[in-house]
Amino acid sequence: MEKTNSSLKGRSFLAEIDFKEEELLYLLDLAADLKDKKKNGIPHRYLEGKNIALLFEKTSTRTRCAFTVACTDLGAHPEYLGKGDIQLGKKESVEDTAKVLGRMFDGIEFRGFAHKTVESLAEHSGVPVWNGLTDMWHPTQTLADLLTIQEHIGHLRNVKLVYVGDGRNNVANSLLVGGSIVGMDVRICAPKSLWPAQEVIYLAKKCSDQVMVTSSIEEAVAGADVIYTDVWVSMGEEDKFAERIELLSPYQVNMQMIKETGNKDVIFLHCLPAFHDLETTYGKETYEKHGLREMEVTDEVFRSKHSKVFDQAENRMHTIKAVLAATLGNME
Numbered sequence: 531m532e533k534t535n536s537s538l539k540g541r542s543f544l545a546e547i548d549f550k551e552e553e554l555l556y557l558l559d560l561a562a563d564l565k566d567k568k569k570n571g572i573p574h575r576y577l578e579g580k581n582i583a584l585l586f587e588k589t590s591t592r593t594r595c596a597f598t599v600a601c602t603d604l605g606a607h608p609e610y611l612g613k614g615d616i617q618l619g620k621k622e623s624v625e626d627t628a629k630v631l632g633r634m635f636d637g638i639e640f641r642g643f644a645h646k647t648v649e650s651l652a653e654h655s656g657v658p659v660w661n662g663l664t665d666m667w668h669p670t671q672t673l674a675d676l677l678t679i680q681e682h683i684g685h686l687r688n689v690k691l692v693y694v695g696d697g698r699n700n701v702a703n704s705l706l707v708g709g710s711i712v713g714m715d716v717r718i719c720a721p722k723s724l725w726p727a728q729e730v731i732y733l734a735k736k737c738s739d740q741v742m743v744t745s746s747i748e749e750a751v752a753g754a755d756v757i758y759t760d761v762w763v764s765m766g767e768e769d770k771f772a773e774r775i776e777l778l779s780p781y782q783v784n785m786q787m788i789k790e791t792g793n794k795d796v797i798f799l800h801c802l803p804a805f806h807d808l809e810t811t812y813g814k815e816t817y818e819k820h821g822l823r824e825m826e827v828t829d830e831v832f833r834s835k836h837s838k839v840f841d842q843a844e845n846r847m848h849t850i851k852a853v854l855a856a857t858l859g860n861m862e
Contacts, residue, residue: 540858543660637658672708676709687714692750752790
């Protein structure tokens with residue numbers, strides 16, 4: 531697969547809803563091809579001579595490393611710009627920053643809080659902009675999730691994916707809409723107060739009639755092919771630990787929930803980091819304050835044969851590489 535989909539050239543990648551099913555599937559096919567090339571040591575320097583700005587308001591392990599390695603493998607130079615490195619939104623408006631960066635860089639990645647920031651960067655920079663995470667959407671994560679599911683199940687259409695936990699966060703939003711676009715049966719299982727916003731549910735239902743939002747674990751997980759969860763408290767919400775623990779403890783992914791799917795081959799996914807033991811500062815603090823040794827997923831599930839979380843983490847790199855190559859690369 532050496533030729534790009536012409537409809538993607540020069541495009542920004544801000545949210546799944548901006549892309550057609552065939553475009554998302556093309557990106558997955560390209561990611562699989564690039565993954566194979568990397569595994570076999572085949573050069574794929576489609577961004578030779580390009581310079582990429584990596585803007586991070588929020589810290590990251592997987593997103594930062596994935597973009598950095600993807601750029602390097604593709605022949606581009608990545609320049610990391612952290613929260614304290616530039617004046618984005620402080621002494622200089624997002625619009626002005628976008629215009630400056632667009633004259634110096636060939637593409638811009640942004641990971642931060644407000645989705646309107648990444649939209650403004652795309653509007654004013656004149657170069658492709660890629661969303662590494664905002665408060666509304668996490669599209670590069672969704673691509674990695676879809677590639678992982680495709681690798682382990684063999685297809686995406688009609689796959690039953692159940693997201694359990696905080697149904698209002700960016701990962702849940704992206705899975706609901708992105709999964710619906712590619713024909714999956716996506717179910718959000720959460721307390722009613724943590725259901726996705728109606729506008730997100732509406733977008734998903736425009737793409738598919740296989741959309742379920744429910745508080746019933748029994749109803750949601752029956753026949754599931756994939757169980758997916760995320761942290762109960764996102765960055766910037768650290769004051770909500772006690773409230774979320776009370777709300778979401780019944781929604782912890784444990785072996786009982788895995789068994790309730792009735793599917794011995796069900797896979798477990800998590801975008802990471804996961805609080806499944808006491809080997810982190812957060813984990814220890816949570817145990818000291820709330821008495822929990824595990825939060826959104828038990829250590830037993832996390833380390834089980836069902837868990838594909840590290841395949842999923844690796845696939846961040848391959849799918850991000852596909853997005854960069856398809857939107858900016860010279861693949862003719």
